[in-house]
Amino acid sequence: MKNKIIFRILYSIIMILISFIIFEVAIFTNYNHHDYIFGFGVGFLGVSIVILIKNILALRNPKKLKKIEVVEKDERLIKITNNSYAMTFRITIFTEAIISIISTLLGNFDISRIIGVIICLQLMIFFITYMIISKKN
Numbered sequence: 348m349k350n351k352i353i354f355r356i357l358y359s360i361i362m363i364l365i366s367f368i369i370f371e372v373a374i375f376t377n378y379n380h381h382d383y384i385f386g387f388g389v390g391f392l393g394v395s396i397v398i399l400i401k402n403i404l405a406l407r408n409p410k411k412l413k414k415i416e417v418v419e420k421d422e423r424l425i426k427i428t429n430n431s432y433a434m435t436f437r438i439t440i441f442t443e444a445i446i447s448i449i450s451t452l453l454g455n456f457d458i459s460r461i462i463g464v465i466i467c468l469q470l471m472i473f474f475i476t477y478m479i480i481s482k483k484n
Contacts, residue, residue, distance in 0.1 A: 348416045352406045359399035366392035436473070440466060 369388035
């Protein structure tokens with residue numbers, strides 16, 4: 348479990364570095380919507396810092412580490428989490444398809460095409476990960 352927490356800490360640090368890159372893009376480019384990019388960077392940074400602190404505290408406290416280990420190995424919670432992910436994926440694909448169709452009907456072909464490509468990428472990633480995971484099991 349310690350290795351998993353250390354991996355999460357390193358991942359959080361990488362996300363914080365990416366947040367700073369997003370800030371640099373927002374500050375030093377003449378992009379019209381730099382406020383949006385800056386806000387995105389703030390949100391990304393905030394979440395990354397919270398996750399980093401949470402994992403550092405867990406790594407330093409054996410009781411918290413044990414509690415996390417028990418929760419992450421609970422089969423019921425794992426099933427609930429996987430079902431939530433699956434439902435979220437289905438809703439996202441459905442929503443994107445509806446938006447793509449509406450965009451086409453309204454004549455916004457660029458938006459429709461971009462969303463269509465995103466749907467295809469999500470489905471390809473799903474298929475690839477499904478094949479990898481099914482070979483492991």
